Amino acid sequence: MYKSLxxxxxxxxxxxxxxxxxxxxxITTSGGLQFDQKRLVVKPNTRLHLVxxxxxxxxxxxxVTRPNARLRVVEFALALGDKGPAMHHxxxxxxxxxxxxxxxxxxxxSLTVRVADGAYPFVCTYPGHGAVMYGVVYATNEPEKLPxxxxxxxxxxxxxxxxxxMHQHAKASGHPYPLTLPxxxxxxxxxxxxxxxxxxLPGADGGQSYVFDxxxxxxxxAWSGGFVDNTEQWDGKGQRFTTVVGDIYYRxxxxxxxxxxxxxxxxxxxxxxxxDRYPEFRYLVNGVEIRELVRARAGGRGLVxxxxxxxxxxxxxxxxxxxxxxxxxxxxxxxxxxxxRLPAGTRQFSLTLSTL
Amino acid sequence: MLLTLLASLCFWAAPTDTISDYYTIETIPTPAGLTVETGGxxxxxxxxxxxxxxxxxxxxxxxxxxxxxxxxxxxxxPLGILAVSNRELLVMQRPELTRLTDTNGDGVADTYExxxxxxxxxxxxxxxxxxxxxxxxxxLYISLNTAxxxxxIRDELRGQYDSLGRPGRMYACVPYRGWVMQITPxxxxxxxxxxxxxxxxxGIDAQGRLLVTDNQGDWLGTSKLYNVEExxxxxxxxxxxxxxxxxxxxPLTLSPQTLDSMRTVESIAFPHEIMAHSPTQMVVDNSGGKxxxxxGQTFVGEMDFPHLLRVLPDMVxxxxxxxxxxxxxxxxxxxxPLRIGNNRLAFSPDxxxxxxxxxxxxxxxxxxxxxxxxxxxxxxxxxMTLTPTGFDLTFTQPVDEATARQLANYQVRSYxxxxxxxxxxxxxDVQTVPVTAVQLSPDRRTVSLTLxxxxxxxxxxxxxxxxxxxxxxxxxxxxxxxxxxxRTPAVGxxx
Numbered sequence: 001m002y003k004s005l006x007x008x009x010x011x012x013x014x015x016x017x018x019x020x021x022x023x024x025x026x027i028t029t030s031g032g033l034q035f036d037q038k039r040l041v042v043k044p045n046t047r048l049h050l051v052x053x054x055x056x057x058x059x060x061x062x063x064v065t066r067p068n069a070r071l072r073v074v075e076f077a078l079a080l081g082d083k084g085p086a087m088h089h090x091x092x093x094x095x096x097x098x099x100x101x102x103x104x105x106x107x108x109x110s111l112t113v114r115v116a117d118g119a120y121p122f123v124c125t126y127p128g129h130g131a132v133m134y135g136v137v138y139a140t141n142e143p144e145k146l147p148x149x150x151x152x153x154x155x156x157x158x159x160x161x162x163x164x165x166m167h168q169h170a171k172a173s174g175h176p177y178p179l180t181l182p183x184x185x186x187x188x189x190x191x192x193x194x195x196x197x198x199x200x201l202p203g204a205d206g207g208q209s210y211v212f213d214x215x216x217x218x219x220x221x222a223w224s225g226g227f228v229d230n231t232e233q234w235d236g237k238g239q240r241f242t243t244v245v246g247d248i249y250y251r252x253x254x255x256x257x258x259x260x261x262x263x264x265x266x267x268x269x270x271x272x273x274x275x276d277r278y279p280e281f282r283y284l285v286n287g288v289e290i291r292e293l294v295r296a297r298a299g300g301r302g303l304v305x306x307x308x309x310x311x312x313x314x315x316x317x318x319x320x321x322x323x324x325x326x327x328x329x330x331x332x333x334x335x336x337x338x339x340x341r342l343p344a345g346t347r348q349f350s351l352t353l354s355t356l
Numbered sequence: 357m358l359l360t361l362l363a364s365l366c367f368w369a370a371p372t373d374t375i376s377d378y379y380t381i382e383t384i385p386t387p388a389g390l391t392v393e394t395g396g397x398x399x400x401x402x403x404x405x406x407x408x409x410x411x412x413x414x415x416x417x418x419x420x421x422x423x424x425x426x427x428x429x430x431x432x433x434p435l436g437i438l439a440v441s442n443r444e445l446l447v448m449q450r451p452e453l454t455r456l457t458d459t460n461g462d463g464v465a466d467t468y469e470x471x472x473x474x475x476x477x478x479x480x481x482x483x484x485x486x487x488x489x490x491x492x493x494x495x496l497y498i499s500l501n502t503a504x505x506x507x508x509i510r511d512e513l514r515g516q517y518d519s520l521g522r523p524g525r526m527y528a529c530v531p532y533r534g535w536v537m538q539i540t541p542x543x544x545x546x547x548x549x550x551x552x553x554x555x556x557x558x559g560i561d562a563q564g565r566l567l568v569t570d571n572q573g574d575w576l577g578t579s580k581l582y583n584v585e586e587x588x589x590x591x592x593x594x595x596x597x598x599x600x601x602x603x604x605x606x607p608l609t610l611s612p613q614t615l616d617s618m619r620t621v622e623s624i625a626f627p628h629e630i631m632a633h634s635p636t637q638m639v640v641d642n643s644g645g646k647x648x649x650x651x652g653q654t655f656v657g658e659m660d661f662p663h664l665l666r667v668l669p670d671m672v673x674x675x676x677x678x679x680x681x682x683x684x685x686x687x688x689x690x691x692x693p694l695r696i697g698n699n700r701l702a703f704s705p706d707x708x709x710x711x712x713x714x715x716x717x718x719x720x721x722x723x724x725x726x727x728x729x730x731x732x733x734x735x736x737x738x739x740m741t742l743t744p745t746g747f748d749l750t751f752t753q754p755v756d757e758a759t760a761r762q763l764a765n766y767q768v769r770s771y772x773x774x775x776x777x778x779x780x781x782x783x784x785d786v787q788t789v790p791v792t793a794v795q796l797s798p799d800r801r802t803v804s805l806t807l808x809x810x811x812x813x814x815x816x817x818x819x820x821x822x823x824x825x826x827x828x829x830x831x832x833x834x835x836x837x838x839x840x841x842x843r844t845p846a847v848g849x850x851x
Binding site: 031033055056057058059082084085104105106127128129132172173174175176177183184185186187188191192193194195214215230234236237238239269270271272273274279 | 386387388389390391410411412413415424426429430431432433449450451452454455459465466467468469470473477478479480481482504505506507510512513514515525573629630660696716717718719778779780
């Protein structure tokens with residue numbers, strides 16, 4: 001009786017341990033032909049259920065291979081040639097432990113595989129994908145002994161990881177020339193229309209920078225302490241923003257600032273020219289051409305916006321709504337009721353913006 | 357006797373030449389620190405190369421001195437470039453077509469002038485902008501990618517938003533996404549043609565036709581080449597929202613049959629897996645024979661395969677259809693291999709073909725290579741034309757009669773791709789089509805095949821095994837003809 005009870009207890013314990021080893025993990029895609037998760041750590045003898053969700057623009061599959069077999073499986077998959085599509089690009093071989101079907105964009109599939117102790121690669125075996133689109137399942141009781149992800153040779157794109165790492169340390173420009181201010185960078189920026197132009201200005205402590213919106217032809221915000229970081233924008237398909245390096249001290253709240261006579265402004269961007277590397281923007285508003293050049297204010301945070309205006313018979317108005325912590329100083333006219341009125345024929349105007 | 361046997365053995369040895377016996381690949385060194393994701397290539401009148409790259413650089417390369425110089429920087433994902441003069445370039449970047457001019461002659465651009473930005477931007481990453489190419493009248497053409505539902509749109513857009521264009525795997529919720537635009541010599545910007553999905557390549561062929569490639573996906577069963585004409589709709593529905601006079605509805609609510617009746621089909625299809633995954637830019641061999649036997653022909657790049665494509669147009673009832681065949685497939689082991697990711701192509705004044713590679717976000721490679729013709733004539737297909745009963749194949753040189761006359765050396769499959777909302781299409785109604793007769797022209801350069809059946813709106817995939825010309829083997833044994841229209845016998849012509 002006691003012996004029978006002991007056996008029953010042992011069986012129950014075993015079942016319990018067994019049940020704890022069923023694991024479901026969802027993997028999806030990320031930019032640059034990558035799986036979003038590249039390293040999975042589970043206990044040995046886990047029954048692993050992998051759900052593959054394809055958020056990419058092209059079809060992929062997911063194949064789990066025996067340890068050290070990824071390249072061989074990839075090569076055999078490539079050798080399928082014309083037969084590949086019908087076989088979901090999965091070769092029939094013992095090195096393939098489990099696989100999904102071909103997963104079209106937006107679709108999903110799953111597989112179940114039991115992994116004993118070891119490193120099990122998973123890979124997309126579509127032609128040409130397997131060299132970059134892969135990861136690894138580590139089945140181990142000693143996760144602390146796994147290699148550092150940055151040096152793990154079972155993970156893809158070590159060069160890019162190194163590139164990012166180097167960037168973080170050396171502030172490399174990412175170009176075949178060093179960053180030289182003034183600098184211009186057209187890109188996607190937050191809180192700006194999609195046609196954003198980031199401009200970095202030289203100065204102390206990283207200088208100052210601003211964003212000009214070429215779609216609405218206006219300065220959007222300014223910051224000090226640096227320029228921009230393109231790491232996220234460049235790594236991937238281009239959806240992520242270029243980010244500000246520094247502290248934003250000014251945000252425009254006026255919309256397009258100019259009025260010609262009493263007309264509602266209709267603007268058109270015409271590009272820019274470089275004057276000693278400073279961009280001078282050119283835009284039309286109701287047929288009047290305005291050129292705008294922005295420099296850093298000497299002696300502290302702030303900008304000097306200089307406008308050159310083509311001849312016009314109508315008076316001009318520049319809107320500059322008061323903001324806490326910001327002071328405006330026009331070169332002509334007076335700031336009254338949050339605007340500066342300029343007489344017809346005005347050709348030059350500047351506005352100095354500074355922090356108090 | 358021994359000599360006779362030896363000669364016999366030599367005669368029957370299989371030809372082993374490859375394309376690498378006639379062309380060589382050279383990888384071009386690029387500046388340290390440059391991420392060589394190529395968006396555009398063009399040659400200046402003085403022979404220098406101008407190239408633009410994903411991170412916004414425009415650089416000039418002097419092939420004689422092998423030196424690089426920065427011409428412009430800070431552009432947003434430039435994907436096309438066209439030389440106007442030695443000091444003036446047109447560059448297509450995400451937000452606009454820009455004219456870069458070096459006004460003071462120091463070799464660096466001083467003005468970045470907006471030429472065309474009259475199109476919408478939602479900020480979705482898939483809204484690439486391609487081009488420009490210029491026709492003989494001086495019109496410029498650009499193309500605008502649709503957005504992808506793999507990501508959203510920004511809080512702020514440029515241009516009008518239309519929610520009717522928002523649904524779909526690929527969508528056009530801001531103006532002229534999925535369109536080809538024309539910019540006239542006096543700077544007027546016109547919507548020109550609609551219905552594109554990812555029109556990564558534009559080109560003007562030797563006959564002055566505007567050609568645009570598009571990539572397999574929703575509504576494209578396979579990748580295609582279009583002969584683009586003004587006012588036409590090429591099949592991807594979402595851009596119809598921006599067509600003047602289009603009713604105020606979501607185009608995706610129309611049935612595929614209705615949309616099919618509205619569209620102009622492709623001139624040449626690139627069967628998926630066989631020819632291409634992602635075709636890129638077209639370029640015409642304008643080298644006058646310095647690039648081998650293909651003068652005047654159109655080459656197309658491809659992202660996923662280490663080969664290019666050559667297209668062989670055929671005019672039937674005044675409409676372009678025709679064939680495509682790989683180029684530089686199965687190169688030999690001589691020297692440097694051709695890489696994948698061939699996004700941009702340009703012929704150099706010396707007749708070599710320069711390739712700009714990219715992999716940004718997708719499959720591909722990085723760098724610049726060039727293909728140089730080294731001499732000799734590869735045995736390849738120069739033309740494939742439809743006859744009332746089959747096809748005529750013209751080769752670069754006379755073929756051996758023994759192999760050319762064997763019916764078994766010609767295998768034909770025929771199928772079509774479905775026009776539907778789903779991503780891509782399997783080959784439908786695949787059939788084997790017997791070749792019933794072969795005729796060889798007196799000069800042995802043209803083989804006339806009679807097929808048991810020809811049907812319109814299908815692709816004919818022809819496999820030619822074992823054709824030889826003395827010691828030369830056929831460089832590419834598969835060619836695909838897109839048969840939109842049958843050619844009817846001319847009235848009164850003797851059969």
